[in-house]
C-alpha cells in the first residue's frame with residue numbers, strides 16, 4: 001500500500017519506518033528543506049551545527065531506544081552518569097546534585113533524594129513523599145485525573161510546602177513543557193515522576209553524538225528509502241483534497257519557486273504536521289466534526305534555543321544542568337557532552353530560554369544580551385574577573401509554536417491516531433500516547449499510526 005505522509009519530523013519518519021517494516025511504501029512530503037521538524041539542525045558557514053532544541057534522551061524512552069537498536073546506531077547515544085545537577089542561585093558558581101546509586105527503582109530515586117540536603121529540608125522531603133502516596137497507590141488512573149489541576153494547585157492540595165516547588169519544580173516544569181508550575185498540568189509532572197521513580201534508569205540521560213538531523217533523521221531516511229519509500233523536502237502540503245464521499249483523494253503540494261501545484265495520490269494519508277498548521281488546513285466538512293473540533297484545545301508553546309561559543313572553557317561538567325534561572329531552563333556545555341561538537345579549549349553552551357512568550361518577538365541581540373547577564377550569575381568566576389570570557393559567536397533559534405502547551409485539561413483534546421475519515425490518520429507528539437509531547441512521544445505516535453494503517457490494510 002502507498003501511504004502519503006505530510007511532515008518529516010520524528011513522528012512522520014517513525015511512521016514511515018514502521019510502514020516499510022510492514023511491507024508498505026511511504027512517501028514523506030516535508031515543507032522545509034531540512035529533516036527533523038523540532039529536532040532540525042543546520043550547519044553555519046564555519047561548519048558548526050546549531051539546533052532547534054537542546055535534546056535529551058532518557059532511559060525511560062523505550063520506543064526511542066528500540067528505534068536506535070533497529071537502526072543499528074545505539075553507539076550514537078552518549079549516556080551520562082545517573083544524576084540530576086542543579087545550579088544554586090544563592091551560591092553562584094556552585095551545584096547541587098541528585099546522584100542515583102546503581103540500585104533497583106524506586107530505592108535508587110529515594111536514596112538520591114534523601115542524600116541531597118542542599119535543596120530540601122528533611123521536613124520538606126517527608127511532606128513531598130506523603131503527597132505522592134496517592135499517585136503511588138492508584139497509579140496512572142490517578143495521574144490522569146490530576147489533569148484538572150496545575151502543578152502549583154496540586155502541591156497546595158497535598159500540603160507540600162511552596163519552597164519545594166520553588167527549589168525543584170520550577171526547573172522541572174520549564175524543562176518538561178517550557179512553562180512554570182502555575183501553568184503546567186499536574187499530570188505532566190506526575191507522569192515524569194512516575195517514570196523516573198519506577199524505572200531504574202528512567203531518569204538516566206543521554207546526548208546524541210552530533211546533530212539530530214545528521215545522526216538520527218538521516219539513518220531513518222536511509223532505512224526508509226532502502227525499503228522502497230521516498231522522502232521529499234521542499235514539498236509543502238497546501239490542501240487536503242476530498243472525494244464526494246468525504247475521503248481524502250489526494251494531497252495538493254505547493255509548487256516550488258512558482259511551479260504549478262502537484263497532486264499526490266495514495267491509498268492512505270497521514271498528517272505528521274504539528275497541530276497548529278494542521279488546524280489551519282482542515283477542510284470545511286471536517287470542521288463540523290467533534291473529533292477535529294477538539295484540536296482547537298491544543299496550541300504550541302513558544303521556546304527559544306541559544307548557542308553561545310566562548311573563547312575558553314567555562315565548565316568541565318559533562319551533563320545537563322538545570323539553571324534555576326528565571327530566564328533560562330536547562331543548558332549544557334556541548335563541547336563536553338557531545339562527541340560531534342567536542343572542543344577541549346572552548347565552551348559551546350546550548351541553552352533553552354523558557355518561558356519565552358515575552359521574548360519570542362525580541363531581537364537576537366536582546367536575547368543574547370539577557371542570557372549573558374544570566375551567565376554572569378551562573379559563572380561568576382569567568383565573567384566578574386579582569387579578563388572576562390569573550391563571546392565569539394552565537395545562534396538563536398526561535399520556535400514560536402513548539403510542543404502543545406500542557407495546561408490543565410489538555411489531555412481530553414489529544415486525538416487518537418485514527419480519525420473518523422477511514423483513509424486519513426494523524427501522527428505527532430500531541431496525539432494520544434502514554435508519553436508526553438517529546439521525542440519518545442513522537443516516535444511512539446509514529447509507530448501507533450503505522451500499526452493502525454497496517455491493521456486496516458489487513459482487515
Ligand SMILES: Cc1cc2nc3c(=O)[nH]c(=O)nc-3n(C[C@H](O)[C@H](O)[C@H](O)COP(=O)(O)OP(=O)(O)OC[C@H]3O[C@@H](n4cnc5c(N)ncnc54)[C@H](O)[C@@H]3O)c2cc1C
Nearest residue numbers: 007009010011031037038053055056237428429438439442
Ligand atoms: C527547544 C526544544 C527542546 C526540546 N527538548 C526535548 C528533549 O530534551 N527531549 C525530548 O524528548 N523532547 C524535546 N523536545 C520536544 C521534541 O523535539 C518534539 O516533541 C518532537 O521532536 C516532535 O516531533 P513531531 O514529529 O511530533 O513534530 P515536528 O518535529 O514538529 O514535525 C512536524 C513536521 O511537519 C512539517 N510540516 C509542517 N507543515 C507542513 C506542511 N504544510 N507540509 C509538509 N510538512 C509540514 C514541519 O516542517 C516538521 O518537519 C524539545 C523541543 C524543543 C523545541
